[in-house]
Amino acid sequence: MRTTALLLITVLTLGAAPARAEPQVVSHQRGMLTHLGVGLLISGMFGLGLGVAGALGSSDASARLGAYGSSPTMAEQPTVTALQTRLFVNSVLAGVGLVAGAVAAAFGIGCILGDAPRPSVAFVPISQGGVFVLSAGF
Numbered sequence: 001m002r003t004t005a006l007l008l009i010t011v012l013t014l015g016a017a018p019a020r021a022e023p024q025v026v027s028h029q030r031g032m033l034t035h036l037g038v039g040l041l042i043s044g045m046f047g048l049g050l051g052v053a054g055a056l057g058s059s060d061a062s063a064r065l066g067a068y069g070s071s072p073t074m075a076e077q078p079t080v081t082a083l084q085t086r087l088f089v090n091s092v093l094a095g096v097g098l099v100a101g102a103v104a105a106a107f108g109i110g111c112i113l114g115d116a117p118r119p120s121v122a123f124v125p126i127s128q129g130g131v132f133v134l135s136a137g138f
Helices: 002-015 032-066 077-114
Strands: 120-126 129-135
Touching: 032 077
Parallel strands: none
Antiparallel strands: 120 129
16 A cells, blocks of 8 residues: 555656746737827828828919919909918918828827837746746737
């Protein structure tokens, strides 16, 4: 009986795997800050597109206005007034669109980068000593 018990203990001891700390795989789900950042980035690209369209329209209106010279006739006056209005509106659209688009895109990129996964650190003591686990996700 004693021999059987010793044999069983020896088999169990040799067959047992040593305790190891397995690195924890933590999947980081991006949060609301990333979704907000993507929305701001898309809005910023839309604003930049409006700004470029306004700059092109302003350039076109300026070129057409230059064709009438400095003293248009009475028959040309309504056309010149319409071109001046178009030049003003497109200039404002270009300025506001470019500035607001750039600011929104910058904040969007900042929100996306601000919601990056954080590295996790764990200290797991085991019977033969300690294990230090450091993991990071991208």
